[in-house]
Amino acid sequence: ETGVTQSPTHLIKTRGQQVTLRCSSQSGHNTVSWYQQALGQGPQFIFQYYREEENGRGNFPPRFSGLQFPNYSSELNVNALELDDSALYLCASSSGGDRVYGELFFGEGSRLTVL
Amino acid sequence: RKEVEQDPGPFNVPEGATVAFNCTYSNSASQSFFWYRQDCRKEPKLLMSVYSSGNEDGRFTAQLNRASQYISLLIRDSKLSDSATYLCVVNPSGGSYIPTFGRGTSLIVHP
Numbered sequence: 001e002t003g004v005t006q007s008p009t010h011l012i013k014t015r016g017q018q019v020t021l022r023c024s025s026q027s028g029h030n031t032v033s034w035y036q037q038a039l040g041q042g043p044q045f046i047f048q049y050y051r052e053e054e055n056g057r058g059n060f061p062p063r064f065s066g067l068q069f070p071n072y073s074s075e076l077n078v079n080a081l082e083l084d085d086s087a088l089y090l091c092a093s094s095s096g097g098d099r100v101y102g103e104l105f106f107g108e109g110s111r112l113t114v115l
Numbered sequence: 116r117k118e119v120e121q122d123p124g125p126f127n128v129p130e131g132a133t134v135a136f137n138c139t140y141s142n143s144a145s146q147s148f149f150w151y152r153q154d155c156r157k158e159p160k161l162l163m164s165v166y167s168s169g170n171e172d173g174r175f176t177a178q179l180n181r182a183s184q185y186i187s188l189l190i191r192d193s194k195l196s197d198s199a200t201y202l203c204v205v206n207p208s209g210g211s212y213i214p215t216f217g218r219g220t221s222l223i224v225h226p
Contacts, residue, residue: 033213040123042202042216043159056213090158103149104204104214106158 003027004093006107013081014115021076021110023091032074033104034066035090043090049074078112086114118142119205121217128224132193136220138203139185148179148186151202153219159202162188193224 003026013019025032031050035043045058049068063079072093078085088111092104121138128134140148148165163170165177165186176189186205190197203217 035216040218042119042121042218045213045215048213058213103161103164104151104159106160108158 004091004105004107006089006091006110008110009108010111010113012113012115015081015083017081017114018077018079019081019112021078021089021091021112022073023075023093023107024073025091025093026105029093029095029105030072031094032068032072033092033094034074034076035092036060036085037088037090037109038084039087046076081114083114086112088112118207118215119203119217121203121220123218123220125221125223128193128222130193130195130224130226132224133189133191134193134222135190136188136201136203136222137185138187138205138217138220139183140203140205140215141184142205142207143181143184145184145205145207147206148177149204149206149214150177150186150188151204151216153200153202155199159216162201190222193222195224195226198222198224 005024007022033048034046037043046060048056052068065077068074088109090109091107119140150162151159152162153159165179169178174191178187200219200221202219204214
């Protein structure tokens, strides 16, 4: 058990809809990263939050957005869902701040299916 | 060229075999390196860090070759329970400290 929890675990949406995924980081961790993992691929970095500020973003369009709250939990929002957004969305917490040198602790992920 | 590249496999080996995976990275200034293990439909979990001097943890040995920009993972005496996907992770530097994952190498250990 990593202490990182994500919700919901599974969800089904249709094209054009919006989705919000949630993540509670491990106690003591102030950094949350979000990754998208398509079937058969490695996790692709979406963005990272440190002390409520986005401090790194991967190659994802603006319809992917996020928040981090004062308790370091985080949300990932995706607007105007597309079929290719179907994937496992992983949240990882760490304590590195803007320089993550150590271990990432992952939640079990939210599996999104877009029909 | 992708930042982190791995042979996706699958590597299909019998129990007791020795198997090795390589992973190449493009950023020569990369700072730190890891191997994660991901079981089917589960989240990735840290297997081991990779140090310049190489490191060993039981049946697992990790090596780093900075000159050739690759890291390796050697698994000796493979067990059925080693069946998983092994993800190479590189922490770049020079302004971006975001861990970058390879696509993973699938290992299947059969009886």
